[in-house]
Amino acid sequence: MRFRTHPMMFRRLMAALLVVLPLAFVAGCSMQDYPQSSLHPHSNYAQWIQTLLEQLTFWVVIIFVVVQALLIYAAIRFRSRPGAPDPKPIHGNTALEIGWTIAPALILTLVAVPTVLTIFKSQAPPPEDALQVRVVGHQWWWEFQYPDLGITTASELHVPVGVPVNISLETADVIHSFWFPAMGGKRDVIPGRTNRLWFTPSDIGQYPGQCAELCGTSHANMRMALMVQAPEEFQAWVAAQQLPPIEPEAGTLAAQGKQYFTQGQCIVCHMIQGVSAGVIGPNLTHVGSRTTIAGGIFPNDAADLGKWIINAPARKPGAKMLSLKDMAMSPEQVPAIVAYLQSLK
Numbered sequence: 518m519r520f521r522t523h524p525m526m527f528r529r530l531m532a533a534l535l536v537v538l539p540l541a542f543v544a545g546c547s548m549q550d551y552p553q554s555s556l557h558p559h560s561n562y563a564q565w566i567q568t569l570l571e572q573l574t575f576w577v578v579i580i581f582v583v584v585q586a587l588l589i590y591a592a593i594r595f596r597s598r599p600g601a602p603d604p605k606p607i608h609g610n611t612a613l614e615i616g617w618t619i620a621p622a623l624i625l626t627l628v629a630v631p632t633v634l635t636i637f638k639s640q641a642p643p644p645e646d647a648l649q650v651r652v653v654g655h656q657w658w659w660e661f662q663y664p665d666l667g668i669t670t671a672s673e674l675h676v677p678v679g680v681p682v683n684i685s686l687e688t689a690d691v692i693h694s695f696w697f698p699a700m701g702g703k704r705d706v707i708p709g710r711t712n713r714l715w716f717t718p719s720d721i722g723q724y725p726g727q728c729a730e731l732c733g734t735s736h737a738n739m740r741m742a743l744m745v746q747a748p749e750e751f752q753a754w755v756a757a758q759q760l761p762p763i764e765p766e767a768g769t770l771a772a773q774g775k776q777y778f779t780q781g782q783c784i785v786c787h788m789i790q791g792v793s794a795g796v797i798g799p800n801l802t803h804v805g806s807r808t809t810i811a812g813g814i815f816p817n818d819a820a821d822l823g824k825w826i827i828n829a830p831a832r833k834p835g836a837k838m839l840s841l842k843d844m845a846m847s848p849e850q851v852p853a854i855v856a857y858l859q860s861l862k
């Protein structure tokens with residue numbers, strides 16, 4: 518007996534797929550698994566954008582439903598039937614034409630008003646009491662300076678919850694784009710000018726971000742993290758960052774490491790307050806207090822730090838940091854340098 522799919526069955530199957538597939542697609546967007554989703558706002562700025570998106574989606578869905586309903590109705594009601602006469606030609610209908618000119622104009626107004634209001638709100642100057650942060654994009658890591666607090670750090674931006682953050686954005690080389698999806702829209706970082714962005718983080722937590730503008734070989738490895746902390750926790754972090762770097766005890770491995778660091782080429786690029794004055798690579802004064810290295814792509818542990826020092830370009834394509842060989846240093850020095858950097862809490 519031959520088995521054939523009945524056309525009716527086929528149509529039902531297709532209809533079922535049309536319903537199930539989009540549902541499966543939407544269900545796949547469970548936000549827990551996507552920390553960089555821009556649909557889970559955690560700041561006032563991100564919330565404004567979210568609200569706007571919801572309003573626009575509301576109107577778009579209404580338009581979609583009305584247009585599809587009319588289309589389906591017309592297709593069925595006026596389908597061709599055997600023996601039916603040709604439809605009567607119509608020439609103009611003033612009422613209809615006025616109607617379908619006014620309706621879209623009204624809808625566009627409903628879209629334009631909240632959009633323009635949101636633009637003005639988000640581009641207004643930040644509140645007076647905002648925390649000032651200067652962000653500098655580098656190939657391929659982010660530098661964070663707190664000019665009023667005298668702190669310079671990298672890859673991890675600490676801010677207190679509920680306090681507006683006023684960010685000025687600059688670049689040391691090419692165009693980058695600063696983006697913490699949970700905090701709102703991205704903003705380009707452009708050579709020769711200072712862009713601005715401000716937001717008030719609304720929830721304590723750690724939010725990933727990254728460069729959102731193709732900026733060279735390791736664009737994808739230019740990550741960062743936003744640490745939104747309770748006010749007292751943030752104050753404790755500030756106090757620790759403002760201290761001079763820890764001086765390793767004489768005779769320890771870390772003390773040996775400091776010697777290698779200062780005698781080697783490390784000091785050409787890196788600053789450790791009171792120890793070295795390089796400004797090309799990240800400031801290492803309190804590097805031991807950070808959770809990641811290398812633009813946020815590796816954990817800040819002894820193994821990864823060691824591998825990074827031995828051959829940075831091999832671990833991160835295009836990295837500006839020289840390999841140990843090119844710095845004319847030996848692998849035997851690495852454990853001591855690692856111990857020194859880890860001691861800089």
Ligand code: CUA
Nearest residue numbers: 693728730732
């Ligand atoms: Cu910086 Cu992409």
